[in-house]
Amino acid sequence: MNFVECHEEPIHIPGYIQSFGYLIGIDAESYLITFFSENIRDIFTIENKESLFDKKITDLPESFQSIIESDIYKSLDTFTRRENETYFDKIFIKGTEYHFSVFRNGGQIFLEFETVLENPDKRISNKYDNFYVIDNAQDIWDQLLSTLSKIVNYDRMMIYKFMTDGSGKVIAEKRDDNMQSYLGLHYPETDIPKQARALYMKKRKRIFSNVYSETVPILSKTKQNIDLTFTASRGMSPIHGQYIKNSGASSSFSISIIIDDKLWGLVTCQNSESKHIDLEDRVQAGIFTALASNAYSSFKTKKELEYRMDLNEKSAYLKTEFLKQNSLFDSLVQNRIEIKDLAEADGLAIISDENIVRTGATPPHAIIEKIVKWAYENTNKSIYVNRSFLKEYGENLGLDKDSAGIIIYFIDRTKNEMLIWFRKEFDEHIQWAGNPEKKTDVFFHNGEEKQMVSPRTSFEVFKENIKGNSKRWSSRNTSGVQAIRDVILETSHKQYNTIKQLNDQLKKVNEELDSFSYTISHDLGTPLTVMKLNAQMLLANFDKSEKEKNKLKSIIEEIDNMAEMMHDVLQLSRAKHSEIELESLPTVHTIRKISENAKMTFESPKSEIIIKNCPEVLADKTMLHQVFLNVINNAVKYSSDQDHPRVEIEGIENDETIVYRISDNGIGIPEEEKHKMFKIFNRMDNAKKFKGNGIGLSIVHRIMKRIGGNVDYESNKDGTSFLLTFKKP
Known part of the structure; x- marks a missing residue:
């Protein structure tokens, strides 16, 4: 009797099908019948099953006329050109309607049938x-x-x-x-x-x-x-x-x-x-x-994009702080809290030659020395990560609950410089659906007696307590450690080639993040268009209830919303990468046109837009339009619910700058959310009833930086004023 592990069971070749299906297999080259399910006589008129072998479907019109006349069979060579791509049709066999599916796998073409069932209870929301x-x-x-x-x-x-x-x-x-x-x-x-x-x-x-x-x-x-x-x-x-x-x-x-x-x-x-x-x-x-x-x-x-942007900001801050110190060790010690938090650790140890500086929850000095010795003897990796360190090495090293999980980063092995992050033991309880312990039993497969792992007979909750582990170190935690590594290498003036290589890697990562918008625009644009066209065809060509029409209209509307979001993300990327040419530009015509369009776009004809002095500014023509478009649109949109919506636009000349103030009497910006104002995809809680995706102000912020200007704002319960500072022509 053979013992068969679960992963060895050949489940793709059981030798049988379920009773709801009917199957015929034909050779992909000759179209001769090579196999079939025993139950096909239940739906087709067949006197002798053995006579089917080595015959074509077309050789037996008295049995398979409904197949022969189907559109899918008439174009079988087209539908089976690519492997494992299934095509569907419906045919009537002896007055009963069946689903007819066709695909090619290897040298066989599969013809599969099952009865069409009505679903009167189906309700699609x-x-x-x-x-x-x-x-x-x-x-x-x-x-x-x-x-x-x-x-x-x-x-x-x-x-x-x-x-x-x-x-x-x-x-x-x-x-x-x-x-x-x-x-x-x-x-x-x-x-x-x-x-x-x-x-x-x-x-x-x-x-x-x-x-x-x-x-x-x-x-x-x-x-x-x-x-x-x-x-x-x-x-x-x-x-x-x-x-x-x-x-x-x-x-x-x-x-x-x-x-x-x-x-x-x-x-x-x-x-x-x-x-x-x-x-x-x-x-x-x-x-x-x-x-x-x-x-x-x-x-x-x-979420990953937001995290990466936040990590870049924290890395930039650390670089600045590191450069204020006279040595790497001083830089690490002065910024130990930030370094600990970037890996979301409970504790951190900084080791440099004979010095050990600890912060947060860490094991004692003597235990850290043992961990350092263990690290030099047992790992060649520059970064070592383990959430089960206490479980695996606790007894040998005398570890306690503060060192259940660790991350070790070797800064310089020759100088005994390293960072060790610690996590406390996590009291882990796993609730299993039944006891996960394997048991064996005897089963018969194709007439052969085999011993295999037996499925559980009970799914009652089985609790397992696991000791010696910390919470899992996530990819974000290791990314935080890698960011610290990059800061150290860059600011400690290590070997030029190493720094150049890491900078190239960082550049590649940033380019991949920025290309996110282009990927959305390119890869999703075509399927969105196809989806919209199909929905419009369904809406136009078939008789449907009003409820069904509304559903199709809802699909089309959401496709348009997604396309708009793709466009906005693309604009955000272009605001960073496109070539610019600064010149003296008039603004009044652009502001008036955008203002009138905004009233129509947000269906707010009663909005009063007051345009005062509009001096020329030094900017790029395309980017200038994007800035005013986003800020004026926001002003009109977020004030449109007021009884008397009002927007005021005025440019004020200073010694070296032109400051445009665009004010509205809209919903305002909550004080506690102001720090997130120019972050991508960020939307205030009080703005969520308005349509939007949180990209527009990120575009404005990026453009103003590129053209040497600035954007700021003032806000209270009576409304918001955005301040756009341009260079004077």
Whole structure:
């Protein structure tokens, strides 16, 4: 009897399909039938199954007329030109309508059929268009489950996130009241082993309609293993089937969550009774999942961009502070609090020759000396990171709870210069869905008795207490350490080649961040246009209820909103990189035109815009227009809700500068939020009822710096005044 690890089970070649599907395989070159599911006689008139082998579909018109006459079969060579790309059609067979799917995998073309099911309870909310305006990761996944419940509506629906070690955790859940909650529970890696995760990357929607139903064998003349990876009705492994039964479910449906071309997680649905979801509804559920995944990716990219910009500011501050000191050691000691906080550590030790300076929660001086000795003997890395240092080396080094996690950075090994960040022990409790300990059992696979890891029989909460670890060091923490490394190398005047190399790397990173806007404009522009055109065609060409028309209009509106945001981000980048030519420019015509357009744009015809003296300024023509456009638009927009909206624009000449004051009687800027005023994507809490994306003032700030000017503002409860300072011509 063989023992088979979970990751060794060949789940892509089970040799059978589920009972809801019907399958025919033909050779991709000759179009001869090479295999089929045993149940095809249930829908096609076939006297002798063996007679199908080595025949073409067209050789048997009395059996397969509906296939032969279908558009998809007539153009089979076109639809199967690329591998693993599925095309769908609908055909009638003996008066019943079926979904007809076609794809090519290797040397075989798969023809798959399943009955068309009506879903009278399907209710699609137009809230799906909120994915891209949600500013909270958890809300994105909660919104996805709420949307999917109106399409597939399983008893329990979960968002399952994969951890770095292959285990998983339920981070969002929507369930019936009578179902046990799995929210927050962890699952071991063996629940979804690596070959299953690989299949989820390839086949992104997977349904098991009834785990108790009989499977349907695949009949093949050559007895070869048929790769059913991309087959919708592929049969489940006996291990997975027992797993679902043990969980109390009879049916399951899952959708892959793909982020940055990696399997980030799954939408996992379970039903206590058998349940089949129509193919169209499964496809639609996949589309909504992709939308949510893209929204989450955009959200994370936005947060990462904000973090990088903040890190750059802190690095610049440290460089300035370091240059004030006479030695590297003095620089480190004087800025030890900032250095500790950049890695979000509890404590920091600065080591230089025989000197050790500590701040925050650190082990005693003698223990730090032991850690230093250990580091020189056990690691050659310039940066060493470990969250389980206490667990792994605590007994040998005499560590305490203040040194559960460490990051070591070797500044200069020859001078015994290093930094060590410490984190305290984190009392970690992991709640597992059942005891994760592996157990074995005997299963039969293709008539052969095999011993395999047995699925858990209980999913009751199992608590595991883990000692000796700190909280995980994130990529941001290591980025903070790398930023400190770069500051040290730059300001301590080390080898020229090393500094040049690091500067080149930093330049590349900054260029990649700045190219973010161009990537959005280029990569998303075309699909947005296609989406909009399709939505407009649907709106124009089909009879729909008013409610359905409103949904389509909502889609078009959100596409326009996203396109506008892409344009604004592009302008922000151009404000930094475009070539400029300063010249003496008149402003009055530009200001008047922008002012009139703003009243129409924000539907505020009652806005009173008073334009006073408008002296010429020294600026770039394109950039000048962008500055006045953003500031005047804001003034009109944020005062438009007033009973008597009023905007006043006046330029005042000083000795060497021209200062334009643009004042409004709008909502004002809260004092506690003024420090964030010119940060990208930042929006004040009192401004969120107005349309916008928080980019405009970042554009203004960047442009004014480029042309040698400045932007400032004054604000109170009665309104806001922006001050634009230009050089005098």
